Structures are given as structure tokens and as C-alpha cells.
Amino acid sequence: MNVNFDGETNQEMASSLPASLFLLSVVFWEFVAAADPVTVKAKVGGGVILPCKTAGDKAIVQAEWSRPDRTLAPVLLYKNRKVDHHQLATYKGRTSLLNVQKGDLSLVLKRVVSRDAGKYECRVKLGESLPDLEEEEEEEEGETGGVISLIGRARGRVLKSDPISIVILTVEEQIYIKATTGLDVTLPCRVPANNPIQVVEWSRAGLGSKFVLLFKDGMMDKDQQHPSFKDRVELLDSNMKGGDVSIVLKKVHARDSGQFECRVIQMAPANELRRNVYLYIAPLPVPEQANIKVTTGLDVTLPCSDPDYNPIQVVQWSRPSLGPKFVLLFKDGMIDEDEQHPSFKGRVELLDFDMKDGDVSMILKKVQASDAGIFECRVIQMAHGEELRRRVYLDVVEPFPAWVIVVAVLLSLCLTVSSVLVYKNRHHFTPASWGQEEDEDDESDEYGEYDEYDDMKMDSHD
Known part of the structure; x- marks a missing residue:
């Protein structure tokens, strides 16, 4: 009975299998x-x-x-x-x-x-x-x-x-911290206080294998610190009491903006914690542009400097009217003359090619009237690609024409001679009067002495 039942069941299954396969082939x-x-x-x-x-x-x-x-x-x-x-x-x-x-x-x-x-x-x-x-x-x-x-x-x-x-x-979640350029700021990070701290790593993108700050084996590892943060970072509490591993970043500048990561490894039980802090540096007010006045034909220095220690990657001196070309372009350690506008070829150079102390001022030679207007200095540094911009307004004036200068000199001479003549006339200092006055003085002296002698004789007779 069971066998027949099983056989029937198997037959039913065998007969239903093609139908199922057909259905799957259609629906698939x-x-x-x-x-x-x-x-x-x-x-x-x-x-x-x-x-x-x-x-x-x-x-x-x-x-x-x-x-x-x-x-x-x-x-x-x-x-x-x-x-x-x-x-x-x-x-x-x-x-x-x-x-x-x-x-x-x-x-x-x-x-x-x-x-x-x-x-x-x-x-x-x-x-x-x-x-x-x-x-x-x-x-x-x-x-x-x-x-x-x-x-x-x-x-x-x-x-x-x-x-x-x-x-x-x-x-x-990220912590957002806002700071002002030039001031100090604290980046917070805290871990459970009941577990000894073995390693503290403060890092950020763009530093390669180096750190903002690295604490391990009970001391700071300054060999692993990125140069841009040396002498600018320290733990808020060197003893890290209460699990506080916050850092103080000193004299912040624009290139410090961005995300910092705090990573802490604790001993027993083994525990790793990460915190992210986003630092926003509020920009300083845009400085007033420098105004320079120069006479056509002379040389002039347009000032621009970024007194920071980071190596300079690109220097661009440009003008709005030059399109894609530059007044001067420095990149890859040299001046790129192919990108220089023809009107400035052979007329510009850096004041200091080594750019010591971040000085990227430019000398413009034989100034022309068409040079008047706005020049923009843009500096890109290597560390984080941060940039600085400065503007210089050049006021070009024409020199006096030569005939104006000659006339001015002649007028000056005439005025001088006239003044001398007027002075001499007032004091009778003419050549003729000098001789006449001397004769009169001599004659008066001679007669004066004689009259005085006669007076003395008359007094003696009396």
C-alpha cells in the first residue's frame, strides 16, 4: 500500500516537474x-x-x-x-x-x-x-x-x-570648532577615564605618514610629527586626567581648516576610540589694497608677501584684462614664460627669486601708461594647497615735458636776477656810486681833520 502510494507520489512528482521547469523557463x-x-x-x-x-x-x-x-x-x-x-x-x-x-x-x-x-x-x-x-x-x-x-x-x-x-x-557625529586666524584653539577629545591610555594619535588628511601629535610609550614622539605642526601643538593636560586627550593648536592660520581625527588606544581591556573634529578658521577681513604711484619710464616694485614657513609652490601675478595669460607665473621652481602676456615679457621679475620670508614682490620695469590699474598677487603653498591673495593698485603719471622744465628753469633764473637787482638799487650798491661815495668820504675826512685843527688853534689864541 505504501509502496503503491509512494509510487504514485513519485509519478505525480515526475509529471509535475516538467511543468515547474516550464513555468520557471517562462517566468525565469x-x-x-x-x-x-x-x-x-x-x-x-x-x-x-x-x-x-x-x-x-x-x-x-x-x-x-x-x-x-x-x-x-x-x-x-x-x-x-x-x-x-x-x-x-x-x-x-x-x-x-x-x-x-x-x-x-x-x-x-x-x-x-x-x-x-x-x-x-x-x-x-x-x-x-x-x-x-x-x-x-x-x-x-x-x-x-x-x-x-x-x-x-x-x-x-x-x-x-x-x-x-x-x-x-x-x-x-563631528564636532565643529570655530577659531580666528592668529589665535590658539582647543580641539576636544575624551575617552573613558578608567582605562590606561597607551597611544594617542591626532592626525588629518594631507600629512602622509606624519601626525599632528603622537603620544606613545608614555611620551611625545616628535620624530613622527609633521613639520607644519612642530612647536604649535600640545596636550591640554599632559597627564590626561579624566581621559582628556584634547590638544591645543597655537597661532592657527587658514590652512589649518579641515577635519582632524583623534584616535586613542587603551590598554586593558583593549579598546580603540576615534573622534572627529572639524576646525573652521574664520577669515580675516580683506586687507586694503596697496596703492603705488610711479612716473612713466621708471621701475617700480609691487609688494606682496606671505610670511609663513611653508614652501611656495605657485606665484601668480595677474591682471583682469589679460585673459588666461599672466603678468608673471612661477611654478615648478621656475618662471613660466609660455604663460606670460606679451606686453610684460622682459619687463618683470621677482624682487627675490629665492622668496625668502615669503616675499614674492615683483619689479615692473619701464612703466607704461597702460600699466595703470589693478594687479593681483596669488600665492599657493605646498602643505595644504592653501592660497593667499593681495591686490596692488598702480597709479601711473606722465612726467613734465622737456620744454616745460626749460621754461621753469629760465623763469627761476630771471626771478633770481631781478631780486638781486632790486636789492642793490635799494642800498645804492651800483658800481658808479661805490667810487663817488668813497671820494666823498675821503674828502670829508680830509676837511674834517683840517677844520678840527683850525678850531684847536683858535682856542689856543683865545
């Missing part, structure tokens, strides 16, 4: 089994990739990224060989798939925000494309108050299969 779509959750970390403001890949060479009919806690619409929906526009409003313009053609359905998420943290599920339907089903759209208020289109009659998730990838996204 399948879902892949779910995977274990994967944790991915992201930073506020940055980008992140949530992994999801298919196995095999079968075509991707549909793919969907969704969040269990956001049921109104998918995070991203791929269908009909393109990304569908129906999605949660908060993700519009921030999502894409990595490489659908190669079976990589990883979600690229840009401009991460705090509320992006959570659980993400990736679902896929493989096989040949099916005719599009008629869809109805509903409108409902989204999370941001906008209108969200819901796909089909089934609100929220489109694919009902198990996810092939589950990703837990954690978003690291």
Missing part, C-alpha cells in the same frame, strides 16, 4: 537568500558605499534599497534598466548604484547626515524582464513635508523577497 526570475548584516561607518558630510552584489550572470530585472523604519517608499528603486524617480524625499539627489552592469548593486550615498544612520536592506529580482505592470500612484506627505509617489498599490517596499544584503549604517 528568482530571489537570492538573505545575508548576515554588515556594519558600515560614515561621517557627517562625507560619502559612503553600502555593499550589495549578485552572484552569477543573470540579468537584473529589479533592485531595491529600503529601510524597515521608513515604509512610505524605497531609498532607491532600479527597474526598466534605470533608477526610478520614486524614492524617499530625503534621499533625492544623494543616491546611485555603483555598477549595475557588473552585478554590483552597492548603494552610493552622498552628503551623509545624522538621520541616515540605521538599517538598510538590498533586494534584487534576477532573470528576464517581464512586461511592465500597470501602476497606480498615490501622493502622501513625505518626511520633509514634500510629496512622495508610492509605487503600485503596495505602499512602501516593492520587492517582497528576503534581502540579499543587510547593512547597518552608523554615522559619526
